[in-house]
Amino acid sequence: MKTLLLSQKEAMSLITMKDVVEIVEKNFRGMGEGNVINPTKVNLDLGETSPYPPYAGYMNAMPAYIGWENVAGIKWAGGALGKRKALGLPYISSMMFLVDPVTLQFKSVMDSAMITNYRTGAQSAVAMKYLTKKRNITFGLYGAGMQARTQVMAFAEIFTLNKIKVYDVYTPAAEKFKKDVAQYVKNGNIEICSVPRDVVEDCDAIVAVTQAQKPIVEDSWIRPKQVFFPMGSWQECTDEFILNADKIVVDHIGQCLHRGALKHVVSEGKFSEKDIYCTIGELVAGKKKLAYVEDRPAERTICIPIGTGAQDVAVGGVIYQRAIAKGIGGSFQFV
């Protein structure tokens, strides 16, 4: 049997952000209903936090089974600074296998770095759809890299963005970002903030997509009715804000307890599974109820869609079907 090979360019030519937003929502529903299976990812530390090997990187193995597509797959994705950055390569490197879950034959191998960026944007945008009644919002961003761009693209599929406020440690990056995403914002209304604190004022949703290794956002900055999405691998807000937040919603409990925003408070024994209100999947599937932020006027919400292989595999499955239908991609007989 031949296996379909898809480059990043080919894969992304077959899907739009609108598609990805729809797939991600359907997939959250499947996770809530139990027909999307997503084991906790396993990390290979290549020096991101471990002393050996000393390469300032990591790779995460993220397998999943998607019931509504009847496909299984795995994304192997990671990031590295150091030499990778020096070569001018993007932070994320990622590939994916898809198999027929019945015969285990390998259907496809594809690049999945841009899929990762797209679904990461879609995850928070879809979550926000279930957290607020508003469809016109002011949007705050920490970080002005590739993932900030896909956040904007995804939010713009569901919301009218009245304004974007953005902060990046490297101001020229924020300036380039402003030009690149102007088309997604009403009247190109984008404000570059010179200090982190200025971002949050008036925002409905605030997304942090940074490589920051210490907290940026402080407890006192975030106001009632605001939703904060810390998407980074490290903790982008203070322990205090996490512990004082009124509702915390995540995409995957096992993963969120061991990576990203919650890792530190969990390791300190200050936070555990019982402090998570519900999953995004439970909200989308209607298995758990959470009032819209407008109806919880005193509450502050943190939402952490840290990223699941299920979202990648589901997007990959749709790309695969379209590639076959259109005859796009290469092929190789591995066995």
Added chain:
Amino acid sequence: MKTLLLSQKEAMSLITMKDVVEIVEKNFRGMGEGNVINPTKVNLDLGETSPYPPYAGYMNAMPAYIGWENVAGIKWAGGALGKRKALGLPYISSMMFLVDPVTLQFKSVMDSAMITNYRTGAQSAVAMKYLTKKRNITFGLYGAGMQARTQVMAFAEIFTLNKIKVYDVYTPAAEKFKKDVAQYVKNGNIEICSVPRDVVEDCDAIVAVTQAQKPIVEDSWIRPKQVFFPMGSWQECTDEFILNADKIVVDHIGQCLHRGALKHVVSEGKFSEKDIYCTIGELVAGKKKLAYVEDRPAERTICIPIGTGAQDVAVGGVIYQRAIAKGIGGSFQFV
């Protein structure tokens, strides 16, 4: 950057069982010394034990970093009965990614089903080398499938096989096996046993490579100085034998506690990490001492090399180097 693609046939044309035995030994040493990193594999259950999805299969994600080769990779491998078996496909389906651990660029995608079979044979053969002084042995086998063949091939690299005794639930499989592996045994001396108990008598090493879902080998059968290798995904010997064995050696503690021979006694609370004497890596690296079975004349030993991604990735790394040197394989530009 182009990624090298290797079919099963191409990959296996670049390596011999002798090579694999050498790589596996070197890799055990690396695991013992700490420069081979092997996180516990993560299982995607496709109906092997879970009710949903109902496909009688599984896939294991097995990432690793190999210090002595400076390569990182992941094998995604599984097995399925049902439709896969009906199609006449081998039980194991497996592919592997290799990356440069510094830049995270994907160097290769290759089939790894036969690599899995080869390294599985080599793992127990190399372990036996460190457990006995003998280099002439009588070898017992439960199961006469592909993995039984690679066990024989690997043991024959280290030992003179005076005799093989084999049992398979399906006698014609044992008869075909006898013909296929005759070349690896002194005078083609292979005895097909009609009942499981007959295998163990006089054997130095007994390897179980079956798909049995309940114990075959009983406590009373195994004698002092014998080494039993239960290699299956399920428990191939009774709880009683595991609990009465004098020394238990494994390849990977985390994995062995949660899959295969030890899973049941661990889940019953009768066995824990402290009951494992040491790892094969610790033996090979000289970090732990265990007298040869001849010098422990009253003791019975169980050795469980359940299989690590590190062994696959290390073999894949050597195959990759040779493929590049010889210009073998296809290529594809994924990104």
